[in-house]
Amino acid sequence: MTLFRKAPRTERMEDIPDDESWTDWFQRYGPKLLLCARQWTRSLADAEDVVQEAFVRFWRHQRGLGGEPQALLFTSVRRAAIDLARRNSRRSAREEQADGGLESTEPLFETPLEGDDRREAIETALRRLPAEQREVLVLKIWGELTFEQIAAQLGIPPNTAASRYRYALGALREALTAADCHG
Amino acid sequence: MDNELHELEAELKRLRPVAPAPAVAADIGVALAAPRRRFWAWTALPLAAGLAGVALLRSPSTPPAPVPAAAAAYKPVSAENLLYSQRDEGLVTLADGTTARRYRSSYVDTITWKNPRTQASLRWSVPRTEERVIPVSFQ
Numbered sequence: 001m002t003l004f005r006k007a008p009r010t011e012r013m014e015d016i017p018d019d020e021s022w023t024d025w026f027q028r029y030g031p032k033l034l035l036c037a038r039q040w041t042r043s044l045a046d047a048e049d050v051v052q053e054a055f056v057r058f059w060r061h062q063r064g065l066g067g068e069p070q071a072l073l074f075t076s077v078r079r080a081a082i083d084l085a086r087r088n089s090r091r092s093a094r095e096e097q098a099d100g101g102l103e104s105t106e107p108l109f110e111t112p113l114e115g116d117d118r119r120e121a122i123e124t125a126l127r128r129l130p131a132e133q134r135e136v137l138v139l140k141i142w143g144e145l146t147f148e149q150i151a152a153q154l155g156i157p158p159n160t161a162a163s164r165y166r167y168a169l170g171a172l173r174e175a176l177t178a179a180d181c182h183g
Numbered sequence: 184m185d186n187e188l189h190e191l192e193a194e195l196k197r198l199r200p201v202a203p204a205p206a207v208a209a210d211i212g213v214a215l216a217a218p219r220r221r222f223w224a225w226t227a228l229p230l231a232a233g234l235a236g237v238a239l240l241r242s243p244s245t246p247p248a249p250v251p252a253a254a255a256a257y258k259p260v261s262a263e264n265l266l267y268s269q270r271d272e273g274l275v276t277l278a279d280g281t282t283a284r285r286y287r288s289s290y291v292d293t294i295t296w297k298n299p300r301t302q303a304s305l306r307w308s309v310p311r312t313e314e315r316v317i318p319v320s321f322q
Contacts, residue, residue, distance in 0.1 A: 022215060026208055030208070031199065031201060031203070035200035048203050048204060051203055051207060052210050052211055056211055057264065060215070061292075062259075065294065071260075072261075075263070079264050083266040086266055108201065109201060110198075119198065122194075122198065141195045142195075142196075142198075152260060169191055169192060173187060
């Protein structure tokens with residue numbers, strides 16, 4: 001099976017009723033946006049600030065642009081994270097590394113009814129992935145973006161996005177297998 | 184990908200990312216309730232002019248297509264906001280006597296549209312200045 005199989009149909013602006021409120025959107029996209037923001041920021045608080053800024057910017061200025069809102073929302077989050085990193089780097093050059101949002105101990109995912117150990121193992125493995133692989137994985141799995149959209153987002157070729165995704169899944173599988181073996 | 188990776192992929196998709204704290208939604212509500220500027224009034228004119236220009240350049244011997252039809256073929260592919268300057272303008276006193284700190288940020292907003300059929304693209308950039316006034320409290 002090829003990695004470039006047909007992507008599931010994504011929501012388009014034309015499909016969204018005009019009367020849908022921002023709260024409906026935020027409920028639907030907020031958790032995904034926060035997960036993405038956390039990998040581009042230093043802390044959960046920073047990630048929440050980024051999501052807030054990006055969502056307001058999107059809702060006010062970009063919602064009427066047409067096309068696929070999800071990709072625009074993630075672009076908005078990434079730009080807001082980059083802006084925040086720039087602002088922070090002006091305050092303190094040593095804080096320039098913006099990869100700590102996933103290093104914090106707060107959980108990334110909701111606790112399932114069963115199998116919390118498995119969730120913890122997945123989170124640990126995810127945090128240990130190289131940042132470039134992790135961001136592709138997060139955008140693909142939870143952001144539900146296509147490889148073309150991820151490539152446009154990160155400024156890389158779609159094939160590179162696809163191979164990073166494949167490497168990330170492979171590394172996760174290895175880490176989880178090792179975790180299972182060590183009990 | 185092998186079946187094992189597909190299973191892992193499906194397992195990951197079942198995990199639900201944690202939601203932002205309720206305060207984030209509350210802050211968004213406050214921000215969206217504030218008066219908004221007429222952004223589209225500024226974007227519509229250059230976009231229409233740009234699309235009309237594209238239509239003219241692509242078929243000089245025929246009259247340009249109506250702008251709404253041409254615009255429909257273009258889909259936004261990115262919307263970027265580049266922060267190029269930020270200044271702390273110090274303390275100010277608001278009308279109600281509250282002391283606040285004023286920050287001025289300058290951006291260049293760039294929106295890119297693309298016609299998926301012809302691969303023609305249109306990029307529009309405009310400078311934007313954002314002023315933030317944040318109340319401060321002294322201990």
